[in-house]
Structures are given as C-alpha cells and as structure tokens.
Amino acid sequence: MGGQTAPLVWGADAEGGAPYVFYHRESGELVGFEVDLARALERRLGRPIVFRQYDFKRLVDGLERGDLDLVMNGLEVTPDRxxxxxxTRPYYVFRLQxxxxxxxxxxxxxxxxxxAAARIGTLENSAASRxxxxxxxxxxxxxxQVTPFEDLQLGRLDALLxxxxxxxxxxxxWPDLVAVEPPIPGRGFYAIAVRKEDEALAAQLDEALAFLAATGELRAILERWGLWDQGQEELLPPGFSGSLAVSQGSSPPAGASPRRLLTLALLAKAALVTVALSLASxxxxxxxxxxxxxxxLYGPGWLQAGALVYVEFFRGVPVLLLLYLLYFGLPAAWAALTGTPGLYISPFWTAVVGLGLTYxxxxxxxxxxxxxxxPPTQWEAAASLGLSPKQTFVHVVLPQALRLVLPPSTSDFVALFKDTSLAGTITVVELAKQYQIISTSGADFRVLVEAGLITACLYLFMSVPVGHLARRWERRLASAR
Structure with missing residues (x-):
C-alpha cells in the first residue's frame, strides 16, 4: 500500500498490562496481542509503527494535540469518543464477564x-462501569487491572465485572477466583482511533484490518493469545472460510506472563529521567x-506586588493541576484564540516548567x-568601605544568606525528587511511573514488593547523597567565616 514511509506514532499504556500491551518478563520487550496486530498492520501499510507510552486516560487528548497518530489500547467504541x-472498523468484539x-x-x-447490593469492582470509564x-x-x-483482583481475593469486593x-x-x-459463565449478554468493539481529519489514514487502516480479517491473520493473532471465540466471527467477511495465515508475532501468553517482571534496566533508565528532571526543575x-x-525586597512597589502575587499563586495551585494546564490547557487555549495549533511543549520540559515554577x-x-x-549593619559597613549596593549584595549579603538557605533548600530538593512522580500523569516515564507499569503488568504480590523495594532504594540512592553533599558544603561555608 501507498508510498508513505513516515513512522506512525502509536499511543498505548503498557501499565494496562496483559493481554493488550505489556513487557515480557524475561526479555523486557513489548508484547501483547495489540503489539502483534501493530506489526501486522505495519507490514500491510508499509510504514513503521512506533510505540509511545501514554497514560490511558489521556490517550484521546494526546491524539487531539498531535502527540499520537493512532490509538490502539483496548479502546472501546463509545458515542462520546x-x-x-x-x-476504524473493529479488530475485536468484546464482552463483559x-x-x-x-x-x-x-x-x-x-x-x-x-x-444483593454486592460491591462490584471494575475499571473506570469503561463499558462495565457505565x-x-x-x-x-x-x-x-x-x-x-491488577488491584481489583487483589481486592476481590482479600474480600474487599464481592465481584468483578x-x-x-x-x-x-x-x-x-488467581486460583481462588472463578469466572461466572457465560459472559454478560451483549457486546462492544475495540477499534483504532485516529484524528477526525486523518480520513486518509483511517481508510488505510480500515483496508488493512479488512485484509487481515479476510486472510485469517487477525484470527491467528487472537487465537495465539487465547482470545478467539465465536463472537469474533462478526469481524470476518460474509461467507469467509479458509486456511489461517501464519504470522510472526510475540510469544504466547503462557510464556509471556509479566507477573514476575522485574527489569532493573527499565527502573535505572527511569531513574536517570528522574535525576535529569529534578536537576532541571x-x-x-x-x-x-x-x-x-x-x-x-528591593524592587519598586509594582514589582513587589507582582512578586507577592507570584508566590501566592504558585503556592496555592496544586502541581498536578498546573501540569495539566500547561500540557493540555495551553495548546487548547492557543487553538481557541488563534484557530491554529501551537504552544506544544514536550512532556519533559512541561514537567520542568511546572515543577520549577511551583518550587x-x-x-x-x-x-x-x-x-x-x-543585619543592616552589614550594609552600612560595606557602604563605609565604598562598596556600591550591588557590590554589597553580591559580595557581602548573598554569601552570608547562602549559609542560611542551604538546609531548607536541600529539603525542598529532596521533596522535588519525590514530586517528579507527578510527571507521569503527562506521559513522562520517570521512576515512579515505570514502577507502576511494572507492578501492574502482572498479578503477583511479589512483583509489587520487589519492584517497590528496588524503586525505594533508587530514590534513597539519589536523595541521600544530596543531603550529605549539602552538609559538607555547609561545613565548608562555616569554616570560611
């Protein structure tokens, strides 16, 4: 198909876990039935499809703001979406169980x-919740996806849907849990989402999905992941019958269960993002x-008033809200005012600006x-020696003030290290976000404990030296008095 070779950016949330998109427990590679489907679409379209980690709740927003070209992540077709x-045309017919x-x-x-007024757990903003x-x-x-199973096992819930x-x-x-057969009557569809103006891309995807359904490659993918059932016949062309195409894909679910996933390399990489984000912010x-x-302190009246407004505003607005406003609200406001897209800031630098301005x-x-x-006498003594106000501030007052600000500023820096976890809400895969992805990719308490301990140790490894260096610097400044 077509001669377009520019990569398509595919948005999905690996935190959602199996069987959609998740990390293989041994290789750390991205696997899932939607990963296999993406590779099949890639071959049919003749264009690379590049995965981008994106918060599930913000997938449609990311599509609209231009971060993504397509969304495929068990996205249910609903009127509001x-x-x-x-x-596109559906690639899976789902039911509720x-x-x-x-x-x-x-x-x-x-x-x-x-x-019986039983407590029923489900995923937010889903067909089941509605x-x-x-x-x-x-x-x-x-x-x-993992937490509801844990809560049902522990008796906090009576059922899951x-x-x-x-x-x-x-x-x-979860051997102590059982599915109630048959599934709930009715069905819904998973489909790929693109921007409304990308009709050409949508048509190409429709043709590619129809081809995969007609040749049996779509069925082969779903069977490999244990997802094919009679309901999927609705995806096939009328009267279709033929041999199934054999496609190359990732490992089957039995060997790819991520419940023991604990990839130190992924956490270490995310820790470097946390360090860079903390230092820049x-x-x-x-x-x-x-x-x-x-x-x-020293500006004219209007400037003092502006500085006071700044302090009160950024101390009063939650960091999370500020990040949302900068990342999603700013481009939307610009588009509403000018009629053209713009003011897009990368997730990393959005987090730097949001955290930096707040702190x-x-x-x-x-x-x-x-x-x-x-003491004011320091200013007077410097003036008696002929120093200008600027020289007094830079060479006399500021060095003395530095010794006083070091302890509280160090505490703020350590707090900032932990607040970088908020950047995960705007798709920055920092340490806390990577831990969430790993821990929710499987269904084992051991994963939560082991990954949590490693993550905590990495945070300590990054923050404890900051306090040590600050104390050393404080002693050096004290000895230089």
Whole structure:
C-alpha cells in the first residue's frame, strides 16, 4: 500500500498490562496481542509503527494535540469518543464477564449481585462501569487491572465485572477466583482511533484490518493469545472460510506472563529521567526564586506586588493541576484564540516548567527570609568601605544568606525528587511511573514488593547523597567565616 514511509506514532499504556500491551518478563520487550496486530498492520501499510507510552486516560487528548497518530489500547467504541475521534472498523468484539470468589453464593449472576447490593469492582470509564451505573449497582472504580483482583481475593469486593480479555489474561494467576459463565449478554468493539481529519489514514487502516480479517491473520493473532471465540466471527467477511495465515508475532501468553517482571534496566533508565528532571526543575526554581525574592525586597512597589502575587499563586495551585494546564490547557487555549495549533511543549520540559515554577515560590520565601536575616549593619559597613549596593549584595549579603538557605533548600530538593512522580500523569516515564507499569503488568504480590523495594532504594540512592553533599558544603561555608 501507498508510498508513505513516515513512522506512525502509536499511543498505548503498557501499565494496562496483559493481554493488550505489556513487557515480557524475561526479555523486557513489548508484547501483547495489540503489539502483534501493530506489526501486522505495519507490514500491510508499509510504514513503521512506533510505540509511545501514554497514560490511558489521556490517550484521546494526546491524539487531539498531535502527540499520537493512532490509538490502539483496548479502546472501546463509545458515542462520546466517536464525537472526538474517527474510529476504524473493529479488530475485536468484546464482552463483559463477572468474576467472583470460589464458593460465593450471593453472586450467581450480575442481577443477583445488584440485588444483593454486592460491591462490584471494575475499571473506570469503561463499558462495565457505565453498565453498573445504569443498573444502580454498588461499583468501585479502579485505574489498574491488577488491584481489583487483589481486592476481590482479600474480600474487599464481592465481584468483578471486566472485559473478557482481561479476565482470560489474569484469572489463571488467581486460583481462588472463578469466572461466572457465560459472559454478560451483549457486546462492544475495540477499534483504532485516529484524528477526525486523518480520513486518509483511517481508510488505510480500515483496508488493512479488512485484509487481515479476510486472510485469517487477525484470527491467528487472537487465537495465539487465547482470545478467539465465536463472537469474533462478526469481524470476518460474509461467507469467509479458509486456511489461517501464519504470522510472526510475540510469544504466547503462557510464556509471556509479566507477573514476575522485574527489569532493573527499565527502573535505572527511569531513574536517570528522574535525576535529569529534578536537576532541571531545581535549577529553574533557584534562579526564578532568587529573582522573585530580590524583587519583593528591593524592587519598586509594582514589582513587589507582582512578586507577592507570584508566590501566592504558585503556592496555592496544586502541581498536578498546573501540569495539566500547561500540557493540555495551553495548546487548547492557543487553538481557541488563534484557530491554529501551537504552544506544544514536550512532556519533559512541561514537567520542568511546572515543577520549577511551583518550587520557585517556596525558594523565594526561603531566600527572602535569609536575606532579611542579615543585619543592616552589614550594609552600612560595606557602604563605609565604598562598596556600591550591588557590590554589597553580591559580595557581602548573598554569601552570608547562602549559609542560611542551604538546609531548607536541600529539603525542598529532596521533596522535588519525590514530586517528579507527578510527571507521569503527562506521559513522562520517570521512576515512579515505570514502577507502576511494572507492578501492574502482572498479578503477583511479589512483583509489587520487589519492584517497590528496588524503586525505594533508587530514590534513597539519589536523595541521600544530596543531603550529605549539602552538609559538607555547609561545613565548608562555616569554616570560611
């Protein structure tokens, strides 16, 4: 097909786990039935398809802002999404299935669960959550596939209502849980989403999916992952019957279960992102904070007022909200005002700006207090020696204030290390986000414990030396007095 060879950016969330997109427990490679489907589409389209990690809840936003060319991540076709994106023909027909503990007597089916006011867990913003809301059921919503199974096992829930692919992928890891057969009547569709204006791409994807269905390659992929059932016949052309095409793909689910995934290399790489993000953000905070502090103390009235507004604003606005405004709100506002797309900032630098500006407000107050703590006699003594106000500030006042700001600024820097975890909400795969991806890719408590311990150790390995270096620097400054 076509001569276009530019890579297509495919957005999905590996945190969602099996069987869609997740990391192989041994190789660390990305696998899943949608990974196999992407490779098959890649061959048919003649264009590379490049995976990009993206928060599931922001996939449609990422598509609209131009970060992604297509979204394929178990995305259900719903009217509200269809108003925002162009869906291709479906590649999977899904149904919902109830999961209960073995021996559970109250939840023989969904109607019994609802009547008994049973606590039913499901994923947020899903067909299951909408169905439970319509039925008036007691629904508990999750943003992770693993946690609901854990809570059902521990008795915090009475049942789960999830898409069949999720149940088939995770249930084998929970021997005390059982699926209620048959699945809930009715069905829905997974389809690929593209921007509404990308009709040419949508048409190419439609043709490619139709080809894969007609040749049997789509069925081969679904069978390899244990997902083919009679309901998938709806995807095939009328009257189609023929031998199945054999396609190259990733390992089958039995050998690719990520529940023991613990890839130190992935965590180490994410830790480097955390370090870079922390250093860049703190650098911006120090420079901006010092400027704001000087403006509040020595600037004209209007500048002092502006500096005060800055401090109160950024201390009062949650960092998470600020990141959302910068990453999603700023481009949307620009497009609304000018009618053209623009003001896109990369996720990393958006996080640097958001964290830097927020922490600058706290640093400004620290610097202001330190500068005010220097006795006025220091200014008078410097003036008597013929130093200008600027020379006095740079060579006399600032060095003395530095000794006072070092301990609280160090504490802020350590706090900033931990707050970089918020950058994961705008698709920056830093250390905490990588831990979430690893821990939710499987269904084993050991993964959570082991990965959590390694992540905590990496945070300590990065933050403890900061305190040690700060204390050494503080002693050197004290000895130089």
């Amino acid at each position: 269809a108003r925002r994106v162009r869906f 109830l999961v209960v503990r073995k021996g559970e007597s109250r939840c023989g089916d969904l109607a019994c669960c609802v009547k 169905l439970l809301a319509d039925l008036g059921a007691v629904a508990l919503l999750y943003d992770s 999830l898409d069949v692919p999720i149940v088939r992928a995770f249930l084998p890891h 703190m650098g911006l905070a120090v420079l901006t904070g010092l400027g704001v502090a000087v403006a509040r 600058a407000a706290y640093e400004a107050e620290i610097y202001r207090a330190a500068l005010q703590a220097i």
